[in-house]
Amino acid sequence: MSPARGRLAELSAPVHDGLAEMRACQLEQLTEDSAAVGDMTDHISRFRGKQLRGTLVMLVGRAHGAYTSEHPTVAAVVEMIHLATLVHDDVLDGATVRRRVACVNERWDNQVAVLLGDFLYARAFSLSTTLSSRLCSRLLSDTTRKLCVGEIEQAARRYDFEMTQEGYERIAGAKTASLYSAACELGARYPGGNEELGASMGAFGWEIGLAFQIIDDCLDVCGDQAVVGKNVGNDVDDGKVTLPVLRTYAAADHQERAAIRDAYTLPDLPDRLGRLREVADLEPGVEYALARAGDLVRGALRRLEPLAEGPAKRSLEQLGEFILERKW
Amino acid sequence: MSPARGRLAELSAPVHDGLAEMRACQLEQLTEDSAAVGDMTDHISRFRGKQLRGTLVMLVGRAHGAYTSEHPTVAAVVEMIHLATLVHDDVLDGATVRRRVACVNERWDNQVAVLLGDFLYARAFSLSTTLSSRLCSRLLSDTTRKLCVGEIEQAARRYDFEMTQEGYERIAGAKTASLYSAACELGARYPGGNEELGASMGAFGWEIGLAFQIIDDCLDVCGDQAVVGKNVGNDVDDGKVTLPVLRTYAAADHQERAAIRDAYTLPDLPDRLGRLREVADLEPGVEYALARAGDLVRGALRRLEPLAEGPAKRSLEQLGEFILERKW
Numbered sequence: 001m002s003p004a005r006g007r008l009a010e011l012s013a014p015v016h017d018g019l020a021e022m023r024a025c026q027l028e029q030l031t032e033d034s035a036a037v038g039d040m041t042d043h044i045s046r047f048r049g050k051q052l053r054g055t056l057v058m059l060v061g062r063a064h065g066a067y068t069s070e071h072p073t074v075a076a077v078v079e080m081i082h083l084a085t086l087v088h089d090d091v092l093d094g095a096t097v098r099r100r101v102a103c104v105n106e107r108w109d110n111q112v113a114v115l116l117g118d119f120l121y122a123r124a125f126s127l128s129t130t131l132s133s134r135l136c137s138r139l140l141s142d143t144t145r146k147l148c149v150g151e152i153e154q155a156a157r158r159y160d161f162e163m164t165q166e167g168y169e170r171i172a173g174a175k176t177a178s179l180y181s182a183a184c185e186l187g188a189r190y191p192g193g194n195e196e197l198g199a200s201m202g203a204f205g206w207e208i209g210l211a212f213q214i215i216d217d218c219l220d221v222c223g224d225q226a227v228v229g230k231n232v233g234n235d236v237d238d239g240k241v242t243l244p245v246l247r248t249y250a251a252a253d254h255q256e257r258a259a260i261r262d263a264y265t266l267p268d269l270p271d272r273l274g275r276l277r278e279v280a281d282l283e284p285g286v287e288y289a290l291a292r293a294g295d296l297v298r299g300a301l302r303r304l305e306p307l308a309e310g311p312a313k314r315s316l317e318q319l320g321e322f323i324l325e326r327k328w
Numbered sequence: 329m330s331p332a333r334g335r336l337a338e339l340s341a342p343v344h345d346g347l348a349e350m351r352a353c354q355l356e357q358l359t360e361d362s363a364a365v366g367d368m369t370d371h372i373s374r375f376r377g378k379q380l381r382g383t384l385v386m387l388v389g390r391a392h393g394a395y396t397s398e399h400p401t402v403a404a405v406v407e408m409i410h411l412a413t414l415v416h417d418d419v420l421d422g423a424t425v426r427r428r429v430a431c432v433n434e435r436w437d438n439q440v441a442v443l444l445g446d447f448l449y450a451r452a453f454s455l456s457t458t459l460s461s462r463l464c465s466r467l468l469s470d471t472t473r474k475l476c477v478g479e480i481e482q483a484a485r486r487y488d489f490e491m492t493q494e495g496y497e498r499i500a501g502a503k504t505a506s507l508y509s510a511a512c513e514l515g516a517r518y519p520g521g522n523e524e525l526g527a528s529m530g531a532f533g534w535e536i537g538l539a540f541q542i543i544d545d546c547l548d549v550c551g552d553q554a555v556v557g558k559n560v561g562n563d564v565d566d567g568k569v570t571l572p573v574l575r576t577y578a579a580a581d582h583q584e585r586a587a588i589r590d591a592y593t594l595p596d597l598p599d600r601l602g603r604l605r606e607v608a609d610l611e612p613g614v615e616y617a618l619a620r621a622g623d624l625v626r627g628a629l630r631r632l633e634p635l636a637e638g639p640a641k642r643s644l645e646q647l648g649e650f651i652l653e654r655k656w
Contacts, residue, residue, distance in 0.1 A: 034477050036484035088442055114416055114442055115479045121446070122472035125453050129466040137465055138457040144450035149362050151443045156364035 004326060008050060011318045014311040015058035021072035022054050026080060029123045040116050044083065052212075052319070053183045054079040059319070060187030060201050062312035063304070066194070074136050074190055077128045078183045081144055084120035085179075087113055089151075133191030143182040150174025158239035159264060161249045161257070165292075168243050172213040173206065180209025200303055204316075207300035211293040212323050217242035218286050218293075221273065233273030239264055243292065245276075248285035256280060290324075297324055332654060336378060339646045342639040343386035349400035350382050354408060357451045368444050372411065380540075380647070381511045382407040387647070388515030388529050390640035391632070394522070402464050402518055405456045406511045409472055412448035413507075415441055417479075461519030471510040478502025486567035487592060489577045489585070493620075496571050500541040501534060508537025528631055532644075535628035539621040540651050545570035546614050546621075549601065561601030567592055571620065573604075576613035584608060618652075625652055 012019060030041035054075035061067035091113045121144070128137040154171045157163055184205030189198035220235045221244055235242050241249070241264075249260055259279035263272055276282070297320040307313045340347060358369035382403035389395035419441045449472070456465040482499050485491055512533030517526035548563045549572055563570050569577070569592075577588050587607035591600050604610070625648040635641045 032477060034481055036480050037477055040480070088446060091439070091442055110438070111419070112480060112483050114419055114445075115476050115483065117442075117446075118416060118449070119473060119476035119480065121449055122469055122476055125465070126469035126473055129462055129469055134457055134462060134465075137453070137462075141450055141454035141457055145447060145454055148443050148447035148450055149360060149365055152364050152368070152440060152447065153362055155440050155443065 007322060011315040011322060012055045014062055014315050015055060018058040018072045022075040025073055025076040029127055051079060053082050053179055056183045057187040059312050059315050060184045063307050063316055064188050066188055070131055073131060074186050077124045077136055077140060080120050080124035081140060082179060084117045085147060087117040087120060135190055135192050136186060139182050139186060143178050146174050146178040161241055161261060163241060163246060168246060169210060173210050176213035177206045177209030181205035204300045204303040207296045208320060208323055211296040214243055214289050214293040215323060215326060218244050218289050221282055222286055236264060236272040236276055243289040244282055244285040247288045248280050248282050294324055335650060339643040339650060340383045342390055342643050343383060346386040346400045350403040353401055353404040357455055379407060381410050381507055384511045384533060385515040387640050387643050388512045391635050391644055392516050394516055398459055401459060402514050405452045405464055405468060408448050408452035409468060410507060412445045413475060415445040415448060463518055463520050464514060467510050467514060471506050474502050474506040489569050489589060491569060491574060496574060497538060501538050504541035505534045505537030509533035532628045532631045535624045536648060536651055539624040542571055542617050542621040543651060543654060546572050546617050549610055550614055564592060564600040564604055571617040572610055572613040575616045576608050576610050622652055
């Protein structure tokens, strides 16, 4: 196990049993009386990922003394929605390596990857309707809508080097932070009530989710593929202008700006990220973005202060540090 | 208005007001505070389609005296799920004309079509969670799962000329009849209870939905694109071996079978459907499939016999005939 995975396992210790229940629940949901479907779900069950969102549902529940026997199921729904977005993202990005396992769209074709994502969404919603409260169905279907709007907005803003930081954060927030936020809100208030507490924990999730996305965007321009475990340079190839690049562009002179745009847009460039690194010093932009992520995490951690001390609270605090330090 | 559209308008007269409410509800759901999303939903709101599934929810509700003020919302959820499947089908099929309006994937790219379909699913589930009963969320999320499994199975069985009629009907049932079935079951038993009645109306929906799919498959091999309003020959291009072709293949001799397989599989054939029509007489296979669709509709109509006479019952009966006679 890598040191990062080891730390993640450590900080999820207070919900160790819940995570096992969550995974059993997911596995049961992926079972389908169809050989073709089974073959695909076997494949995707191999890329398990960090399960941060499901872990958050349960840690927040524990930290607030709000944990119920249904929290692992809520966590499974959240993780399945996340998995569906990953499968569809792979279609969208044309990615070929995810977590060192070939993506669904590489192993089968795009058509089947679309259907498998749809299947995962449907299974997630179906599972949510078996819970005793409708809060999970309501919050997560609305969150899924936000995720899609964020992704559509992002696609519409490709090659937009004039985007403001606010615009970038609105999109990153919708496509990533919204599910972290929903996970934390559900953890705190499932099966219902406690709207104020839910809003506060939703804000905590939003901030760490946005920080997570900013770090992700930094890793995509300065990470090492062997360490990150997925392709780097995807954003440049896809025309996504992320915070470190926006800052670099804003600080550049006329000539550098043209070179940055060229790295994104010249036809048939074999290594756009390599070109971008050649023509621009990304470091100050990356530093700025990392500092912003740090501010977000610190703001999030302040929301935990009223909580009673205990292992779940400590894990939530460590999760913030983990997000800032992650290299994968 | 074409004669077919005119007849459809006539038979939906008993739920005329409900259809207007359903459309208003859909339109409201498609409104989103995002210019990029709004541009796309404006576009898709132009291909309205037959709205048979939504009409069924309300006609069955009326015919059973079970109609509630929430039936139009239930119908809108059903239609939005159908619309999501159409948007994703277009990605899968690579189709370029649907209902004489350019498809989403032609006007924007595949990426955005995937996201728009996801958005429609999310909106549909989100809308279903606002209803007073959970029956709609439960039944339709499970039905969506079945739709996906049917589509995945279909993709796995491409170029399978040895498929049995039972295998074909299982797949066509899952991918098409299941939503008709859910529409009719919901129409009869929403907001809950009445499981026996729901099962009987679910079977009615299944049978007419399967008949609808069989007719669709016949139109794809023998229809006229100008009349059908969407590309014909898609199934042959995609390697889908449908009932009329399965029957033709089963009845063919060794040499004809090879020629049929060649029409599906030889590389770079410009007009596969044209080749298929040259090498095989599809008529007996089409006749057989149409007869099967007729049997299914007659079986479905017998399920209506216990119902009290009235305009809604008459419309349901006419809908069966309409499905058998449709040319588009």
